[in-house]
Amino acid sequence: MEKYKLYINGEWVESSSGEYYDDMNPYTGEVFAQVANATEEDVRKAIDAAQAAFPIWREVPPAEKRRLLIRCAEILERRLDEISGILAAETGAAGPFAKFQAMNTPEFFREAASQVFMVSGEIIPADMPGQTGMVWRQPVGVVGSISPWNAALLLAVRAIVFPIAYGNTCVLKTSEASSVAGGVIIAQIFEEAGFPPGVLNVILTGPGRSTMVGDILTSDKRVRRMTFTGSTAVGRRLAVQCAENLKKICLELGGNDPTLILKDADLDLAVNAACFGRFMHQGQVCMNTKRIIVEKSIADEFIERFTAKVKSLKYGDPSEPDTIVGPLINQSQMDKLVAQVEHAIEQGAELKCGGGHQGLVYEPTVLILKEDMDLAHEETFGPVANILIAESDEDALRIANDSDYGLSSGVITQDIGKAIDFAEALESGCCHINDSSLGDDPHAPLGGMKDSGYGKNGMYAIDEFTEIRWVTMQRKPNHYLF
Numbered sequence: 001m002e003k004y005k006l007y008i009n010g011e012w013v014e015s016s017s018g019e020y021y022d023d024m025n026p027y028t029g030e031v032f033a034q035v036a037n038a039t040e041e042d043v044r045k046a047i048d049a050a051q052a053a054f055p056i057w058r059e060v061p062p063a064e065k066r067r068l069l070i071r072c073a074e075i076l077e078r079r080l081d082e083i084s085g086i087l088a089a090e091t092g093a094a095g096p097f098a099k100f101q102a103m104n105t106p107e108f109f110r111e112a113a114s115q116v117f118m119v120s121g122e123i124i125p126a127d128m129p130g131q132t133g134m135v136w137r138q139p140v141g142v143v144g145s146i147s148p149w150n151a152a153l154l155l156a157v158r159a160i161v162f163p164i165a166y167g168n169t170c171v172l173k174t175s176e177a178s179s180v181a182g183g184v185i186i187a188q189i190f191e192e193a194g195f196p197p198g199v200l201n202v203i204l205t206g207p208g209r210s211t212m213v214g215d216i217l218t219s220d221k222r223v224r225r226m227t228f229t230g231s232t233a234v235g236r237r238l239a240v241q242c243a244e245n246l247k248k249i250c251l252e253l254g255g256n257d258p259t260l261i262l263k264d265a266d267l268d269l270a271v272n273a274a275c276f277g278r279f280m281h282q283g284q285v286c287m288n289t290k291r292i293i294v295e296k297s298i299a300d301e302f303i304e305r306f307t308a309k310v311k312s313l314k315y316g317d318p319s320e321p322d323t324i325v326g327p328l329i330n331q332s333q334m335d336k337l338v339a340q341v342e343h344a345i346e347q348g349a350e351l352k353c354g355g356g357h358q359g360l361v362y363e364p365t366v367l368i369l370k371e372d373m374d375l376a377h378e379e380t381f382g383p384v385a386n387i388l389i390a391e392s393d394e395d396a397l398r399i400a401n402d403s404d405y406g407l408s409s410g411v412i413t414q415d416i417g418k419a420i421d422f423a424e425a426l427e428s429g430c431c432h433i434n435d436s437s438l439g440d441d442p443h444a445p446l447g448g449m450k451d452s453g454y455g456k457n458g459m460y461a462i463d464e465f466t467e468i469r470w471v472t473m474q475r476k477p478n479h480y481l482f
């Protein structure tokens, strides 16, 4: 049994209490690894290390920062097969999603590497005679990064690479369900690449200790910014705590993302996009299509073809190469999903296929919902396709926007003018025309609106993790009023 430690100040250390927790394999139900369970003292030590490393790291020349980040991408690529295996065993990621993460995550390092020279500034006009006005962009200091288990590797890397590229240092906390893929692996890569100690510190905690970490990171004044990817409930709590300390936080939260299928859609494309958008990683991605909204005149044909495709998806062991739908992450996610589907059926939802489960594997399921059913308004984090039938295209748009969430969306139609109008009207941070809601690019300004949070990543992350300052210089003496 592998045992993993915390990574603080460039060293692998035990928890100050010496405790370990069990990190489970969701498919086999066996212990995957034992992980050091960080205490309050360890979190403070991680902040100490990040704080001490900041003045050193910010002075490292940008080209050297870039070299180190690119080195991380290369190490990750060398370990691609091994890391895909860890993602499958620790987080249940089946082949397509494990590969997607392992192949796409190096690009986040490269994107961040390409931004190191963006920490720049400009000369602005000055009203005062003889004054030079400047805008300086600077790193902020220690950034607290909290990431989820679902896209464990990719989302943990996303939470640290941009802040670090700009000259900040980080304390990363991943989920107890992804301690290795979302924490240990990344620390190993930083260590091998040769980053100075303390630039990245990785805190790992078992069940019941997340709130302690969140409370410290939001309240410790040395942590100057936060970034959180996870549920809306936890994000809201952290936002309130950050507000009390006037600390800015970037929030990437949940979604109930729609993909609209209008009556002139290419149905082959629509079926394939909706199926991929809903079932990738067994529906446990924030941007998965949680609602498929289809116009009435094509609904019967779409539902028949879509259901046939869903029935063909192989589900079960994520380590088998042709498995598409692997296990859910844990029993509590399973209990929640089972209760959501049962409640929808009680409310009159029509079950087209699936609905059963073995262990933590939930069968690919298709439900036809009505707008007034609770499930139409909830995030479903599992392989359940919820279809809603719209009277018209305008009705599809209305249904799509009738949500507290606003992360991503898709609209499938051959009428490009209409697609643009709909993209403009859809209340979501991202919108994909002739594609599903599921899409992520390292440079893209991924982020939501409404209850899906605020703040952006990719090319726009610089606004989250740097400070803009106004600096003036008098070339000749100022004329003071007294």
Ligand code: NAD
Binding pocket: 146, 147, 148, 149, 150, 151, 155, 173, 174, 175, 176, 210, 211, 212, 213, 214, 215, 229, 230, 231, 232, 234, 235, 237, 238, 251, 252, 253, 254, 255, 285, 286, 287, 379, 381, 407, 448
């Ligand atoms: P979660 O909110 O339960 O946990 C996310 C992280 O927060 C984990 O590391 C967890 O340990 C930690 N956490 C929990 N309570 C905390 C607290 N009080 N203080 C500090 N940290 C705390 O979410 P999850 O179940 O891990 O992930 C699934 C959710 O994340 C879904 O709602 C999904 O839509 C969302 N998500 C959003 C994005 C995005 O980019 N918008 C990406 C992936 C997942």
